[in-house]
Amino acid sequence: MTAFAALMAFQRETEALAQIAGRLGWDQETVMPEGAAEQRGEEMAAIEGVLHARRTDPRVGDWLDAAEAPDPAGARALELIGRAYRRNAAVPARLASEFARVTSLAQGIWAEARARDDVAHFLPTLEKVVALSREKGHALAAAGFGAGDAYDALLDDYEPEATAQGIAAMFDRMRPRLVDLREAVLGAANPPAPLTGQFAEARQIGLARDLATAFGYDWNRGRLDLAVHPFSSGSGNDARITTRVVETDPFNCFYSTIHEVGHATYELGIDAAHFLTPLGQGVSMGVHESQSRIYENQIGRCRAFTGWLHGQMHAVFGGLSVGSAEEFYRTVNRVSAGFIRTEADEVHYNLHIMMRFDLERALFGGGLEVADLEDAWNTRFARDFGVAVDRPAHGVLQDVHWSVGLFGYFPTYALGNVYAGCLHAALRADLPDLDAALASGDARPATDWLREKVQRHGGLYRPAEVIARACGSAPSEEPLLDYLEAKFRAIYGL
Amino acid sequence: MTAFAALMAFQRETEALAQIAGRLGWDQETVMPEGAAEQRGEEMAAIEGVLHARRTDPRVGDWLDAAEAPDPAGARALELIGRAYRRNAAVPARLASEFARVTSLAQGIWAEARARDDVAHFLPTLEKVVALSREKGHALAAAGFGAGDAYDALLDDYEPEATAQGIAAMFDRMRPRLVDLREAVLGAANPPAPLTGQFAEARQIGLARDLATAFGYDWNRGRLDLAVHPFSSGSGNDARITTRVVETDPFNCFYSTIHEVGHATYELGIDAAHFLTPLGQGVSMGVHESQSRIYENQIGRCRAFTGWLHGQMHAVFGGLSVGSAEEFYRTVNRVSAGFIRTEADEVHYNLHIMMRFDLERALFGGGLEVADLEDAWNTRFARDFGVAVDRPAHGVLQDVHWSVGLFGYFPTYALGNVYAGCLHAALRADLPDLDAALASGDARPATDWLREKVQRHGGLYRPAEVIARACGSAPSEEPLLDYLEAKFRAIYGL
Incomplete structure (x- = not known):
């Protein structure tokens, strides 16, 4: 057996074990009995231990040194395995284990603090998480990741080859147009009415299933369950989705479902x-989010598709507080x-993303300390959103990310929106009749286009490259901003 | 760290990984999307590979040589780990891997053959499974398991320290009394009527949940789902049950549920x-089956409990085809x-068990060959049951066990019934007022007694020992036969 074949066989087992760990996570958030939580923690630690040992196995390094790729896909697989191996090798075992230990406890402490609106309860833990994350970023940077920058080295795990500098420049171009749009919209006369009423759980779930079907979700290789925080889980031939139900707000269920169908x-x-294989999963968080976002927003919230949804809601729930399809679209x-x-x-x-991005960059070399984070958050929020944060659970404590050490993750959400904007422009240019299908509740032509242009490649191309190949030009924030301005100026009669 | 501590820490991770493999099996049989089956096979193979490597890790042998147990539970844990390690070491890697490969394919081929009533389709595969099982039995016997007997060496995996000779002698004592009882009952005038009607799925499941609650099933550490073949799954703080629903036969759902609640x-x-730990699971298949059987039969089908169930079924389903509580008990x-x-x-x-036991013993040294198995089955069935097998799916193809190489497993079902008979006699002697609780739908006093006498010990005592400690005397078939004769002679007015 060649070194390449040996490495790929070993890696295939590792990927299968990683799928198992993911499935355990799904089980935990959907069907696990409550009393099993502590034992499950031990089970998760055991499988994570197995995965860590395989990912840092010295044989992987030897195989990487000796392997010759038979084709471009093989070369890309080697590149991805090598990258992950070098990242794991760059973080000392002591730091990796301490990071895992602290963040696993931190999530529970954060949840308590948020429930009690008690920032002080969380701060000592967050201090530790930030200190360990900085140490991890510096260790990765010292090994050459992120071109030597600690924050970029962390960001590189979620969006390879993106840089904070590039993202900051893009955000600087986006912010004025978004702020202008926001102010114009909020100042407009005759805003849309909210939807009111009670929407029974079973009917919401039934329509959520219809929505997933409308987007071509493959029920033979997936399923829909309830979860407190909706997520999707699994790769290959088993990718499941979850949603939640709020009886007064069916859009929560419906658009969570469509979002997870995208993933x-x-x-x-x-x-x-x-x-x-290493190519068998979405290539980056940003590209992943581009799929969930284009499904949810550019397609799911467009006039043609909401026209169909309006009819479905009428049929399922009877009379709605919003009468016409056009008013429903505005709502x-x-x-x-x-x-x-x-x-x-x-x-x-x-x-929201830009604010978090700036705050976490400030924590990484910008002079901001954890003790001052709440003040920084509140000051920035008041400036950007024009209102004072009323309680920490609505402010600095609202997101789980920092508690589990996910620094460098937030900007991928905005990148996903930007990519979705690019893809949507190209999709509409390629499928001029898409609205006719959407108006009849069929979003599968969009799925077919996205599968052909983006999804089928998995990890074969780099993130920015897969978007550029799909759209014919490098990713840019312009299509997203053009789309938002056109859409919301029309809706608000500006 | 002492060798004992190091071994127990290693073993604990192995047990946690084994729980994960079990959870994947649960997922596969209850919630997994159909299209995920092939990928799941690869995932299962990966985790089984990890488990096999840990179970045959030479360090376990070294630790076993050096370990000193601090207490009797520790000594028993060492004994169980050592036994499993020596069993794994006794089977050559080539044979273990071939056995796993052939049996994983054989199950599918058996299912096809059964669906098509085509014995010939299954025979070549069964030949292989039997040949590999014989080879495995001989390898284990050569290492001293089963006192050098190949069949006993296989049996020892399911019911440690039981021997085919001992079981055969017991079955010889049981058969005449069972045959006499059977003939008397089938010849009786005025047999009970069957239950007829349609019983809606949701209501069956609702009452199944009430039944599980009646036996004290801990919903905080378990759950109930549907499966084609009901099973229970998991140890520690996560032990789930499944049932099935046949709309014309609610007893199928109810008694499957109670059976799995027992496990x-x-x-x-x-x-x-x-x-x-190695003590953290039921000690043998026979003792496990004793719990499921005493719940299902001696308690679940006794007059006091069926009286309560009759009332529940009336309340849930309305009028029943069987009128009085006494007639319901007979039905x-x-x-x-x-x-x-x-x-x-x-x-x-x-x-049924005795027949399978004799046939599989004949396959292991009794001169029976696979090609003659169907004839042997049909001849024996006609003799024991007085009717000719009408199709292979109702005969030699009906059970999955042999296809997956489970030789030596069947007798543990009958051992479970025998143990249940012993436990039931002791339980009734200790709790003379049990019927009053059962008549009000409360079987928890029985669960409390069984937990105290049997369940809490897990693997601490040997199978026959745990029954003897609970009952005050060595296991015997007498209490079971006495119970069956008294119960069914009364029901049939003999």
């Missing part, structure tokens, strides 16, 4: 030949200032 | 200090000759 359909759309896209990122509309969402 | 409650009832315990082991009543069940 899961990306995984399911990858060429089967890549399954259980779905209603813009309102709010504290919470995950509830933000398309106009506000990226502003 | 799961055994696991959940083990002292928490034993969880994720629940209706005896009828049938081809299928899993559908057999208490009078017939052990006769």
Whole structure:
């Protein structure tokens, strides 16, 4: 057996074990009995230990040194395995283990602090997480990741080859146009009415299933369950989605479902030949988010598709508080200032991200200390959103990310929106009749286009490259901003 | 760290990984999307590979040589680890891997053959499985298991320290009394009527949940789902059950549920200090089956409990085809000759087992060849049950066990019934008022007694020892036969 074949066989087992760890996570968030939590922690630690040992196995280094790729896909697989191996090798075992230990406890402490609106309860833990994350970033930077920059070295794990400098420059170009749009929309006369009423859980779930079907979600290789925080899980031939139900807010369920269908359909759309190889998963968090976002927003919230959804809701729930399809479209896209990122509309969402990005960069070399983070958050929020944060759970404590050491992750959400903007422009140019299908509740032509242009490649091309290949030009924020301005100026009669 | 501590820490991770493999099996049989089957096979192979490597890790042998147990539980843990290690070491890697490969394919081929009633389709595969099983039995016997006997060496995996000779002698004592009882019952005038009607799935599941609650099933550490073949899964703080629904036969759902509650409650009832140690699971298949059988039969089908169930069924389903509680009790315990082991009543069940036990012993040194197995089955069935097998799916193809190489497993079902008979006699002697609780739908006093006497010990004592400690005397078939004769002679007015 050649070194390449030996490495790929070893890696295939590792990928299969990683799928198992992911499946355990799904189980934990959907069906696990409550009393099993502590034992599950020990089970997860055991499988993570196995994965860590395989990912840092010295034989991988030897095989990498000796392996010759038979084709471009093989070369890319070697590149991805080598990158992951060097990242793992760059972080000392002591630091990796301490990072795992502290962040696993930190998530629970953060949840307690958020429930009690008690920043002080979380601060000592967050101090530790930030210190360990800085140490990890510096260790990776010393090994050459992120071109020697600690924050970029962390960001590189989620969006390879992106840099904070590039993202900051892009955000600087985006912010004025988003702020202008936001102010114009919030000042407009005759805003859309919110949807009111009670929407029974079983009917919401039934329609959520229809929505997933409308986007071509493959039920033979997936399933829908309830979870407190919706997520998708799994790669290859088993990519499951979750949603949640709020009886007064069916859009929460519906658009969470469509969002997760985007993620899961990306995984399911990858060429089967890549399954259980390093190319068998979405290539980056940003590209992943581009799929969930284009499904949720550019397609799911467009006039043609909401027209169909309006009819479905009428049929399922009877009379709605919003009468006409046009008014329903405006209601779905209603813009309102709010504290919470995950509830933000398309106009506000990226502003939430920009703020987090600047704060975490300030924590990494910008002179901001954890003790001052809440003040920095509140000051910035008041400036960007025009309102004072009313309680920490609506402010600095709202997101789980920092508690588990996910620094460098937030900007990938905005990158996903930018990529979605590019893809949407190209999609509409290629499929001029898409609205006719969407108006009849069929979004599969969009899925087919995205599968062909993006999804099937999995990890074969680099993130920016896969978007550029799909769109015919390098990623840019312009299509997203043009789309947002056109859409919301029309909705708000500006 | 002492060798004992190092071994126990290593073993604890192995047990946690084994729980994960079990959870994947649960997922596969309950919630997994169909299209994920092939990928799941690869995932299962990966985790089984990890488990096999750990179970045969030479360090375990070194630790076993050096370890000193601090207490009797530690000594028993060393004994169980040593036994498993020596069993794994006794089977050559080539044979273990070939056995795994052939049996994993054989199950599918068996299922096809059964669906098509095509014995010839299965025979070449069964030849291989039997040949590999014989080879495995001889390898284990050569290492001293089963006192040098190949069949006993296989049996020893499911019921340590049981011997085919001892079981055969016991079956010889049981058979005449069971045959006499069977003939008397089938010849009786005025047999009970079967239950007829349609019983909606949701209501069956609702009452199944109530039944599990009645036996004290801990919903905080378990759950109930549907499966094609009901099973229980998991140890420690996560032991789940499954059931199935046939709309014309609610007893199928109800008694499958109670049976699986018996298995799961055994696991959940083990002292928490034993969880994720070698003592943290039921000690043998026979003792496990004793718990499921006493729940299902001696308690679940007794007059007091069926009286309560009759009232519940009236409340849930409205009028029943069986009017009085007494007639309902007779219907629940209706005896009828049938081809299928899993559908057999208490009078017939052990006769099915005895036949399989004799056939598989004949395959292991008794001169029976696979090519003649169907004839042997049909001849024996006609003799024991007085009817000719009408199709292979009702005969030699009905059970999955042999296809997956489970030789030596069948007799543990009858041992479980024998143990249940012993435990039931002791339970009734200790709790003279049990019927009053059962008549009000509360079987928890029985669970409490079984937990205290049997369940909490997990693997601490040897199988026959745990029964003897609970009952005050060595296991014997007498209590079971006395119980069956008294119960069914009364029901059938003999």
